[in-house]
Amino acid sequence: MVEKRDPSVRALGEALTDRAKAYVVGFTGAPGTGKSTLVDALVTLLRKLDRSVAVIATDPNSSFTGGAILGDRIRMQRHALDPKVFIRSMGARGHLGGLSLAARETIRLLGAFGFDPVIIETVGVGQSELEVAAVSNTTVVVLTPNLGDGVQMIKAGILEIADVFVVNKADLEGHHRAVTELRSMLSLSNIPGSPKVWKPPIIATSAARQEGIEELWAAVEAHRKYLTSTGRAERLAADRLKEETAEVAAEIARERVRQALVEDPALTERLLEKGTPYATAEEILDRTR
Ligand SMILES: Nc1nc2c(ncn2[C@@H]2O[C@H](COP(=O)(O)OP(=O)(O)OP(=O)(O)O)[C@@H](O)[C@H]2O)c(=O)[nH]1
Ligand SMILES: [Mg+2]
Structure with a gap:
């Protein structure tokens, strides 16, 4: 109903505003960096912590079906029968403002239904990473060891939207170099961290081996605390x-x-x-x- 912009969704949303609001974690990054594998590993961890999790996989280039989305479905299939896991693929095309309107409405409803967190995965092409950052409380940018020529490979604007960096595929050659390169790049572009200024941490993961996932979740939780303790959470919600x-x-x-x-x-x-x-x-x- 949300995707079709059904008029009754408005009443539903308005009736549910008092219910819990979901914490939204967005994953973005170039195709093939391992976002879906990473989200799948995170869902596994969150289920161990007895959390209800919703995943929205968006593909800005397709309406409702597409290769990437089909791949996501298959990759996350081991959670498909778990009633505390909700997985939905959404195409972004055809909605004014890309994924945002339908996604925001979906996030609101999922929060009201008790899913926390809501995870959004999007392929980092075009404007989609900015859109995912616009609806997420914590934005995770996923990179891999083969950053190519390093600095050039990281698209303009992506440093600004990242609250947490993941260098995935830690099992591959060149991983340490990639982390070091990214770290020096960040120290050039960033003011030092303080309780008032968030400095995005770099987390090494191997999603395929379920490694580094606890550290990733700890980083997301730390960012969540930072937003709440500095009052930024409220301001962000108002802006949105x-x-x-x-x-x-x-x-x-x-x-x-x-x-x-x-x-x-x-x-x-x-x-x-x-x-x-x-x-x-x-x-x-x-x-x-
Ligand atoms: N070696 C290694 N391979 C991985 C790891 N994580 C994911 N992969 C592989 O990388 C490929 C892409 O993984 P996906 O999870 O589909 O990547 P994605 O970023 O979701 O891809 P798109 O949705 O198409 O952008 C798959 O073949 C995965 O098996 C990892 O930690 N190590
Ligand atoms: Mg994917």
Whole structure:
């Protein structure tokens, strides 16, 4: 229903606002770095801790099916029959603002249903890593030993969104060098950490061998504490609600404009005469509903 933007979702969401809110952990990184394997390993750990976990796997390049998503399903299949694990693949195409609107709504509902944390995995192409950071409380950026030429391989902007770095595939050659390179890069770009300033830790994992996963979860928990103790958590939540409001408003406005242009041929005629959209857009938005 959320994915179809079904109108009843609104009432459902509004009825559930008093319920628990999920902590959202986003995983992003280049294709094949091991995000799905890592999430699967983390789910295994969280189930040992008796937590209910939801996983949303998004693929910005597909609507509802796709190779990567099918792969995720298969990789996480050992949790598929566990009632305390919810796994959902969501395509991002077709939603205004990429994955954000439907994902935010889904996160809200999953939190109300008692899933905590909600984990989001996205392939790091285009804008998707920024989108995942926009809905996550803790953003985990996943890298691998074969960083290529190091610095150049790490896309601009990715350093800023990372709350935790994972260098996965620790079982592969070149792992130490990769960690060292990343560490020196971060020390160049970062102010030293303090209780007021979060310094993203670098966690070495081998998802395939279920190694380093406790350390990864400890880093996420530490970041969660940091957000709460500094008051950033509240500010972030407020900023996100404002941003979501803007997105919802845009969705409503777009729908109204489209409908007016279909229903009012005179309007379309004037629009075509003018040849530019601004005045007509304003005219429609200015109309009382
Ligand atoms: N050697 C090694 N291989 C790993 C490790 N973790 C994952 N892999 C392998 O890396 C490949 C990609 O893993 P995925 O988990 O699908 O990676 P992903 O980042 O989710 O990939 P996309 O969703 O396509 O972006 C698979 O063949 C995994 O088995 C690891 O710790 N060590
Ligand atoms: Mg994956």
